[in-house]
Amino acid sequence: MSATITQTGQSNPVLLPAQSKRMRMDGSDPVYGDWRDDLLADGFAVIKQAIPRENADKYASQMYDWLEGFNLGFDRNDLSTVHRDKLPSITEKGICLQYAVTHEDFAWAVRSEPGVVGAFEKIYDDADLLVSFDAINFTFPNRTDISPNKPWPHQDQDPLKPGFRCLQGLVNLLPNGPDDGGLIVCKGGHALSEEFHKEFINEPRIPAWTPEWFGFTDAGMKWLKDCGCVWEKVCAEPGDLLVWDSRAPHYNLSSTTQQPRFAIYTCFMPVSDASQEDLVRKKDAFERSVGTTHWPNARHTGSNVAKRDGVEDPHNRFEPVNKPVFTERSFNLTGIPYIRA
Ligand SMILES: [Fe+2]
Secondary structure, X not given: OOEXXXXXXXXXXXXXXXXXXXXXXXXXXXXXXXXXXXXXHHOEEEEOOOOOHHHHHHHHHHHHHHHHOOOOOOEOOEHHHOOHHHOOOOOOOOEEOOOOHHHOHHHHHHHHOHHHHHHHHHHHOOOOEEEOOOOEEEXXXXXXXXXXXXXXXXXXXXXXXXXXXXXXXXXXXXXXXXXXXXXXXXXXXXXXXXXXXXXXXOOOOOOOOOOOOEEOOHHHHHHHHHOOOOEEEOOEOOOOEEEEEOOOOEEEEOOOOOOOEEEEEOOEEXXXXXXXXXXXXXXXXXXXXXXXXXXXXXXXXXXXXXXXXXXXXXXXXXXXXXXXXXXHHHHHOOOHHHOOO
C-alpha cells in the first residue's frame, strides 16, 4: 500500500495511508471550496462562528468573572481599573499562563465546542485528537502600567524541521476589528519558509527559549517584503476560530481603541502523531493543572507559579476555581484514555 510522509510535531515523520484525506499542506491538496483553500493560499484562515455567538458571549463573561474573582479591584465596567496591581499577571502581549487558567471550565468549554474540534477533524481527517493546554489572552487597550507590546514577528517551529508540522488556532471572544489588537499574519509567508531559511541559514538567530521558535530580524522582514508579502491584521467576531500554519510569520498587536480582546488558544493534533511518552507527559500536565504551550503533544510543559515584582505572586493558584466538567469526547482530548497500560 502506498503512503505519504508528512511532518508533525514529533521528531520523526509520520506515514499516512494513501486513503487519508488529511491535509498535506505541501502543494498537493485538492481545492476544498471552503476556508481550507484560504489556509493553503495565505497560511491562515477564519472559520466564522465556530462557536455560536451566545456561547461566545457567555465564555467572555466567565473570563471577566475570573479576572474579577481575584478581588484585586478590577471591574469590567471601568477601564480605569485595568492595572497590573488589580489583575493577575498578564504579559504585554496579553498572555496569561499561570493560575491554572488553562484548565478553567471556560477554557475547556471552548476547546470542546463541536465547531472548534470539528474544524481540526476536517484538517486531519481524524476524530482522535489531542488539544493543547495553552495560554489565555486578555489584551486591554492603552495600557501604560506594563511594557509596550513591540512587534515580535516569528514562526512557531524549528527551521531545521521544515514542512507543515502544526496548525495553530485561537477562538476569538470579543469584537475584534482592525484596530482592536490581535493576530497579524504575513500572508503567504508560510509557503516561502523553506526558501527563506535556505537564504538565511548563516544569519545568527534571535535567542529564544526553545528551538521551536524563530524570530525574524529586520533583514528577514525586508526579504519577506521584497517577495511581495503583505502583513494582514486578522479581524474576527466573537465565536470565530482563527487558524494558522506554524510556518506563517505572525505576532500580535495591542488594541488602540477602547475595545479589549479576549482569546483562547486552541491547537489540536492527531493522537497518532504523539508517542506514549508524550501522552504520559501530557497526563502529568493535566493532573498538575499546568499548560503545554500550543503543542498538543505536550512538547513543553509549564508552571502555575506567576511572579509579581520578582517574587511569587501571593495570588497564585494551583487548580482551577471552576473545574471543567468533561464528556467522554472532551476528556479524550486530554490524551489520557489513549495511554496504554
Ligand atoms: Fe506564535
